[in-house]
Structures are given as C-alpha cells and as structure tokens.
Amino acid sequence: MFDFPHRRFNPLTGEWILVSPHRTQRPWQGQRESSGRPDLPVYDPGCYLCPGNSRHGGRRNPAYRDIFVFDNDFPALLPDVPAREMDACGLLKADPEKGLCRVMCFSPRHDLSLPQMTPAMIQKVIAEWGRQYLELGSLPWINHIQIFENKGAMMGASNPHPHCQIWAGQSIPAEPAKELAACSRYMQTESACLLCNYLGLELQREERLVMENGSFVVVVPFWAVWPYETLLISRRHAADLAELTPDEQRDLADILKGLTVRYDNLFQTSFPYSMGWHQCPTDGRPYPQLHLHAHIYPPLLRSATVRKFMVGFEMLGEPQRDITAEAAAQQLRKLPEMHYCAASANASPAERRS
Ligand SMILES: [Zn+2]
Numbered sequence: 252m253f254d255f256p257h258r259r260f261n262p263l264t265g266e267w268i269l270v271s272p273h274r275t276q277r278p279w280q281g282q283r284e285s286s287g288r289p290d291l292p293v294y295d296p297g298c299y300l301c302p303g304n305s306r307h308g309g310r311r312n313p314a315y316r317d318i319f320v321f322d323n324d325f326p327a328l329l330p331d332v333p334a335r336e337m338d339a340c341g342l343l344k345a346d347p348e349k350g351l352c353r354v355m356c357f358s359p360r361h362d363l364s365l366p367q368m369t370p371a372m373i374q375k376v377i378a379e380w381g382r383q384y385l386e387l388g389s390l391p392w393i394n395h396i397q398i399f400e401n402k403g404a405m406m407g408a409s410n411p412h413p414h415c416q417i418w419a420g421q422s423i424p425a426e427p428a429k430e431l432a433a434c435s436r437y438m439q440t441e442s443a444c445l446l447c448n449y450l451g452l453e454l455q456r457e458e459r460l461v462m463e464n465g466s467f468v469v470v471v472p473f474w475a476v477w478p479y480e481t482l483l484i485s486r487r488h489a490a491d492l493a494e495l496t497p498d499e500q501r502d503l504a505d506i507l508k509g510l511t512v513r514y515d516n517l518f519q520t521s522f523p524y525s526m527g528w529h530q531c532p533t534d535g536r537p538y539p540q541l542h543l544h545a546h547i548y549p550p551l552l553r554s555a556t557v558r559k560f561m562v563g564f565e566m567l568g569e570p571q572r573d574i575t576a577e578a579a580a581q582q583l584r585k586l587p588e589m590h591y592c593a594a595s596a597n598a599s600p601a602e603r604r605s
C-alpha cells in the first residue's frame with residue numbers, strides 16, 4: 252500500500268479522506284496508559300437504567316431480568332408533530348419529522364458491557380434488535396430504524412449501564428441515504444452489490460481483515476476515517492437483523508464479543524465507540540442494493556486517553572488520518588482473544604501486583 256500522502260475514496264458515501272502514512276514513521280512507543288479494570292458495581296442504586304430504580308421524569312423500571320426496552324423519557328423525535336412545511340426560495344427549507352425513540356438495556360447488570368457479556372447474552376440482544384426492527388418497521392409512518400450504541404463518556408454516553416438506542420423515523424437519515432444512493436448507482440453500472448463485491452476483495456487481500464466466521468466478517472475499511480474504525484458485514488446479502496437465522500445470530504454474537512474484547516485489550520480500557528446498524532428502510536419499497544452491515548467508530552488514537560479530534564482541516568477540508576487502515580487492522584488482529592480483565596483475574600496475586 253502507498254507509504255506517501257494519498258487520498259482514499261469511500262464508495263459508500265462518495266467522499267474522500269486524506270491518508271498521511273509518512274507521519275507514523277516516527278516510532279510511537281506508546282504511552283500505554285491503562286485505565287485499569289472498569290470497576291462498576293453489579294447494581295447501582297443511583298442508576299436510572301438499573302432494575303427497580305426510578306428514572307428522571309418519575310417512571311420506575313420493572314425488576315427486569317433480561318433485556319429491557321422502554322420509550323425514551325426525553326426523546327429526540329415525537330410521534331405527533333404539526334404538518335407544517337417551510338420553503339423560502341429553496342434556501343430556508345424545513346419539513347416536520349415524526350418518530351419514536353427507545354432505549355434498550357442489554358441486561359440488568361450495570362457492570363457488563365458487550366465484551367464482558369457471554370455470547371448467549373449477546374445473542375438475546377441481537378434477537379431483540381430484530382424484534383424491534385420488525386415491530387417499529389410495521390408502523391406505516393415509520394420508514395427507517397436506526398439502532399446505535401454510544402459507549403463511554405468520551406462518546407457522550409450519559410450512563411455507563413450497557414444500553415443502546417433505537418430511533419425510528421419517517422425519513423431515511425442523511426448517512427444511510429447517501430449509502431443507499433451510492434449502492435444503487437453501483438448496482439446499476441456493475442449489476443452487483445457494492446458490499447458483496449467489496450467483501451470479496453477484502454477476503455482475497457486479507458490485509459485489512461480483523462476477524463471472520465461462518466456468517467460475518469470485520470474489516471478496517473479501506474477508507475476508514477477513525478484510527479480503529481471497523482465495518483462488520485454479513486457474508487450473506489442480508490437486508491436486516493430480523494432475517495438472521497439462529498446460526499447467524501450466534502455467529503454475530505461471537506464476532507461482536509471477539510471484536511469488542513480486542514478493542515478493550517488494545518489500550519486496556521473499556522473502549523469507547525459509537526456503533527450502529529444500517530438495515531433496509533421500512534417504507535415498503537424494494538432496496539436490493541442494501542447489504543446488512545454495522546459501522547463501529549471509536550475515537551481513541553494512541554492510548555486510553557489520547558483521542559483523535561476531527562478539527563481544522565477535517566472540519567474545513569476533509570477527514571485525515573496518519574495510521575493506515577492496514578496498520579490498524581494488523582494491530583487489532585494481533586491482540587489476545589481473552590479480555591484483559593479476565594486475564595488479570597486469572598493471574599496469580601503476585602503477577603497482578605506487578
Ligand atoms: Zn445501571
């Protein structure tokens with residue numbers, strides 16, 4: 252791969268990013284500050300997501316034992332909005348937007364994030380994602396469902412209790428709309444699915460491959476912007492999480508656990524990220540160009556505390572990175588498969604002290 256400054260094209264969005272690999276030639280021995288074990292209690296009486304606790308706004312959570320889904324008490328979208336539009340010379344344009352926002356707690360355990368959950372627990376989360384997609388998608392006025400997890404204070408998560416959000420709206424939001432348009436253009440010219448072909452190339456070349464199993468593959472995409480950004484792609488040309496077979500759900504649970512354990516091990520910290528799924532819109536139209544995938548965007552660059560900022564040239568010009576996608580993939584591939592907390596828990600007391 253190029254070792255000089257170059258721009259890479261993102262075929263999913265039609266945008267470019269600047270890569271400056273020569274800047275990483277200065278060796279970085281790292282600052283490997285570890286933030287140690289994330290010491291969270293199993294239950295936190297002050298957490299508004301823990302079972303039995305009351306939330307802001309006065310509602311009380313049930314004593315749930317599995318997954319718990321509820322309507323967000325402070326939703327960004329509302330089901331009833333006035334049908335008022337605005338268009339002044341095409342310059343001042345606004346449309347009303349209806350929607351629903353839900354919160355989904357992965358389990359009653361305040362202390363277990365995805366890398367610490369068992370694959371069986373994660374599989375329940377995946378099955379619930381599919382159920383939510385079907386339930387919300389069956390509402391005639393809901394046309395798109397965005398499932399995402401913001402993990403860590405660095406990503407703006409207001410509560411450490413492992414949870415994700417589901418925003419269901421009337422419109423296809425800007426990012427998936429860009430991708431759908433690009434994949435549709437690709438399908439018209441190449442008579443093939445963009446992500447099926449991309450996956451084929453990555454499996455052949457292997458240099459950006461992080462993990463794979465029978466049903467899913469993780470790569471650092473060629474056009475990654477964030478240092479350790481990954482793309483999780485189904486091997487099969489699937490459209491949504493609801494259509495996954497139990498075997499595929501199990502494979503997805505395994506790979507989600509494996510990937511998030513590697514992330515935690517990278518800087519020995521509870522690794523922050525924004526992760527989300529791109530699935531078929533639910534407006535009833537056909538989207539043959541859509542191929543189920545998740546984007547994982549972690550902000551960290553060199554240690555548990557040194558993050559990448561998208562400022563300056565990136566705000567005004569275009570995104571830029573130093574470490575190449577190939578180098579990031581290689582680093583992630585080489586990490587141990589056992590979570591660093593479990594590894595240190597299994598170590599002898601003397602080893603743990605050192
Ligand atoms: Zn909690």
Ligand SMILES: [Zn+2]
Pocket residue numbers: 444445446447448487488489541542
């Ligand atoms: Zn495909």
Ligand SMILES: [Zn+2]
Pocket residue numbers: 263427430529544546
């Ligand atoms: Zn996408």
